Amino acid sequence: MMPNGSLATEPMSDVTGDPRVPALRHVHRAMAELRRGTPVLLRGPEGCLIVAAAETVGALGLAELSDVARCAPVLLLAPARAAAVLHRPVPHATEDEAAAVALRLPPGLTAPEVLRSLADPTAERLLPDLPERVAVPPLAQAAIALAKLGRLLPALVAAPAIEAAAGRLSLLSVDAAEVLAYPATAATSLKRVAEARVPLEDAPEARIVAFRAADGGIEHLAILIGTPEKTAAEGGAPLVRVHSECFTGDLLGSLRCDCGPQLRGAIGRMVQDPAGGVLLYLAQEGRGIGLVNKLRAYTLQDEGLDTLDANRALGYGADERNFLVAATMLRAIGVESIRLLTNNPDKVAGLTACGIEVLGREAHVFDPNGVNDGYLKTKARRFGHLLPE
Ligand SMILES: Nc1nc2c(ncn2[C@@H]2O[C@H](COP(=O)(O)OP(=O)(O)OP(=O)(O)O)[C@@H](O)[C@H]2O)c(=O)[nH]1
Numbered sequence: 001m002m003p004n005g006s007l008a009t010e011p012m013s014d015v016t017g018d019p020r021v022p023a024l025r026h027v028h029r030a031m032a033e034l035r036r037g038t039p040v041l042l043r044g045p046e047g048c049l050i051v052a053a054a055e056t057v058g059a060l061g062l063a064e065l066s067d068v069a070r071c072a073p074v075l076l077l078a079p080a081r082a083a084a085v086l087h088r089p090v091p092h093a094t095e096d097e098a099a100a101v102a103l104r105l106p107p108g109l110t111a112p113e114v115l116r117s118l119a120d121p122t123a124e125r126l127l128p129d130l131p132e133r134v135a136v137p138p139l140a141q142a143a144i145a146l147a148k149l150g151r152l153l154p155a156l157v158a159a160p161a162i163e164a165a166a167g168r169l170s171l172l173s174v175d176a177a178e179v180l181a182y183p184a185t186a187a188t189s190l191k192r193v194a195e196a197r198v199p200l201e202d203a204p205e206a207r208i209v210a211f212r213a214a215d216g217g218i219e220h221l222a223i224l225i226g227t228p229e230k231t232a233a234e235g236g237a238p239l240v241r242v243h244s245e246c247f248t249g250d251l252l253g254s255l256r257c258d259c260g261p262q263l264r265g266a267i268g269r270m271v272q273d274p275a276g277g278v279l280l281y282l283a284q285e286g287r288g289i290g291l292v293n294k295l296r297a298y299t300l301q302d303e304g305l306d307t308l309d310a311n312r313a314l315g316y317g318a319d320e321r322n323f324l325v326a327a328t329m330l331r332a333i334g335v336e337s338i339r340l341l342t343n344n345p346d347k348v349a350g351l352t353a354c355g356i357e358v359l360g361r362e363a364h365v366f367d368p369n370g371v372n373d374g375y376l377k378t379k380a381r382r383f384g385h386l387l388p389e
């Protein structure tokens with residue numbers, strides 16, 4: 001603590017020569033390349049794979065990819081999306097096959113709009129015939145992971161490639177291992193970068209501490225209510241809420257979810273609690289799939305899927321969040337034993353696995369509002385949320 005009671009902020013890691021920075025930098029740049037439709041070269045012991053996101057790639061990116069490719073490109077899809085495209089289950093034998101299914105792309109199917117229709121279940125279906133399933137190239141798992149990190153649909157045009165050719169076109173290359181390690185590396189590199197007192201309507205003494213990872217990505221926030229650090233220093237367990245950002249619910253008051261009432265309700269509970277509280281506001285919108293994909297998931301939910309199946313139909317897992325982010329922030333604040341405000345047993349397990357001692361769970365239930373009734377029921381039925389009898 002600084003003499004005035006504020007938390008010391010720390011210089012960014014590249015200043016201090018953090019060895020994690022180069023790997024984080026490569027992966028962060030690679031995500032941005034995919035997002036703007038530029039191919040990226042993945043390197044691994046098995047060779048190189050040139051990939052471009054089906055959602056964003058255009059004619060230029062496809063031409064660059066073909067220049068570098070050693071053979072005709074395939075389309076990599078997350079298995080759940082591939083099953084929908086092929087109208088049949090897609091069993092897998094290897095780790096790469098569990099992460100991705102490869103489909104042959106006859107020349108006419110590489111038009112950007114056809115690729116997008118294969119990637120996106122909410123897009124108009126343009127494909128006349130079912131594509132053929134082919135062998136999954138090495139590094140497919142990292143390719144799918146990179147698209148997900150970029151909050152893109154997990155669907156990529158991909159081909160084994162020659163590294164020198166990619167270099168000639170100035171295409172970015174990144175180690176597949178760095179991509180797979182990125183979530184944990186970024187989470188453990190989080191540092192406090194700013195702190196301010198921000199009186200809130202419901203909590204006049206609130207403070208906000210901002211955290212940034214060494215990749216320079218989007219910041220996560222901790223809202224401190226009362227004196228949770230003092231409670232922790234004296235051996236007590238403050239109340240903690242791990243809240244994943246929800247633009248629609250938190251800011252707009254969307255009725256589709258229960259996030260708004262849970263956010264305000266958590267602050268209200270913490271103000272009343274003599275131990276104080278920490279509300280972690282994590283930049284993991286849509287359970288980690290991003291706002292754009294959450295909107296796509298909503299479209300699928302309007303067509304009859306529930307919140308879990310909608311995520312899967314997009315090629316994402318049911319919950320893509322990384323609770324190491326929360327654990328790292330709590331440790332930085334000095335709070336390692338907590339009472340957790342949640343109905344979600346996965347949050348308790350996730351934080352415990354990251355070394356946080358969850359001494360108790362407190363329910364955080366709000367009545368359905370007439371629109372989110374099905375969503376809340378799905379959370380209880382399919383995510384195992386614990387609701388009072
Ligand atoms: N993908 C997806 N995300 C959603 C949907 N509805 C809400 N979310 C996101 O879910 C996250 C909120 O989840 P949390 O409030 O942490 O809730 P939880 O994991 O259900 O557990 P609790 O702690 O019990 O509330 C936010 O990031 C929302 O944007 C949906 O239909 N699809």
Ligand SMILES: [Zn+2]
Pocket residue numbers: 246248249250257258259260
């Ligand atoms: Zn929400």
